[in-house]
Amino acid sequence: MPLIQLLISCVFIFFVLYAPQPLLAIFAQSFSVSPATSGVLMSITMVPLAIAPIFYGLLFARKNPLDILKKAMLILALTSVLFTLAPSFELLLALRFVQGLTLPAALTAMTGFIGQQYSGMQLQQNMTRYIGSTILGGYLGRVLAANFASWFSWQSFYYLFAFSLFVLALCIKPQRCQRPEQAPASPKAYLKPLHNRLIVRLFGCVFCMFFCFAALMNYLPFILQDMFDITDSKTIGWVYSGYLIGAVISMATPRLNQYFNNSWRWLSTLFAMYCMTLVAMQMPFLSVFLVTFTLFCACMFMIHASAAPLANKISDAPPTVTNGAYVSFYYSGGALGSFLPGLVLQNYGYHAFLFSLLLVCATGLLLSYMTYRQGTSMT
Known part of the structure; x- marks a missing residue:
């Protein structure tokens, strides 16, 4: 399977995950549910993403990753079409849960294929390209879903990417990929990183980081509608451009990191900036919100880009084990952040919502700063 085909498939797979967010x-409104309840559409998909990667890594150890990817994409295409036809919100939730179980299978298969086919510098470069395709898929999924809802209907976008997933799946030739021969690791191995106090603190930082990010991204349509009187889904979709701009800014992370001789101090600085953006968003000016939202996204990606390699540096566990635990903490924060802050927004308003995120973000700052003050040196 050519790498470009895999990257294109990855973009469309992430459409499935993030397309409902701006909608x-x-x-x-369509199903007469509260904002917090509608946010469950994201939470119920991220819960399996927080748990399944660990078990899928073991379950699929001897399977052909391309065969898994092909079946997963077909399931995602089918459930996306059914999503447009669902007559009740409960059925939407059920379909999103099925997608939540299927998405980590596809992601595990893609990373497994890259790890199996490439090594050395090629592995690092292609994994970076894969991460880039996930960012692009997250951005386009949000923006295109919002714009299609404004131009045509939200269902039309689902039909488009479901058809694309179906065609891309049929183009996959599993027989061209050799089955891996290594034996699967023990399930207990996935608990090994948690024996390291530094790893626990770092994973706590990652949890806090994505909790805040998922919350703001999830309830952005309601915030723009209530605070700035923006109701057009197309305009809401373009506000998500701050996500992509933030991702581009975060590419400077390695260069900026050179000015710090301690990774924990660098993380503390980023979390401090993360907190400052949430404070600045309290001001009721759209221009201020757009600028700080972009900086907020940039901080998130910088923390992510710094924490992932740091976890692999300080962990004694195998890379697959460390990264599996990292992903679990990452999406656990996303699952809770997609729902709990919505209750605060619904019952206490925008400013209380931001304050709740600030508390979680400050917890991440405290975890990183405590480690830095205790003299941990990781250059």
Whole structure:
């Protein structure tokens, strides 16, 4: 399977995960549910993403990753079509849960294929390209879903990417990929990173980071509607451009990191900036919100880009084990952040919502700063 085909497939797979996010206000109105309840559409998908990668890594150890990817893409295509036809919100939730179980299978298969086919510098470069395709898929999934909802209907976008997933799946030739021969690791091995106090603190930082990010991204349509009177889904979709701009800014992370001789101090600085953006968003000016939202996204990607390699540096466990645990903490924060802050927004308003995120973000800052003050040196 050519790498470019895999990267294109990855972009469309991430459409499935993030397309509902800018449409939550539409779903809330169409099915007469509260904003917090509509946010469950994201939470119920991220819960399996937080747990399944560990078990899928063991379950698929002797399977052909391309065969898994092909079946997963077909399931995602089918459930996406059924999603447009669902007559009730409960059925939407059921379909999103099935997608949540299928998405980590596809992601595990893609990373497994890259790890199996490439090594050395090629492995690092192609894994970076894969991460780039996930960012692009997250951005385009949000923006295109919002714009299609404004131009045509939100269902039309689902039909488009479901058809694309179906065609891309049929183009996969599993027989061209050799089955891996290594034996699967013990399930207990996935608990090994948690024996390291530094790893636990770092994973706690990652949890806090994505909790705040998922919350703001999830309830952005409601915030723009209530605070700035923006109701057009197309305009809401373009506000998500701050996500992509932030991702581009985060590419400077390695260069900026050179000015710090301690990774924990660098993380503390990023979390401090993360907190400052949440404070600045309290001001009721759209221009201020757009700028700080972009900086907020940039901080998130910088923390992510710094924490992932740091976890692999300080962990004694195998890389697959460390990264599996990292992904679990990452999406656990996303699952809770997609729902709990919505209750605060719904019952206490925008400013209380931001304050709750600030508390979680400050916890991440405290975890990183405590480690730095205790003299941990990781250059």
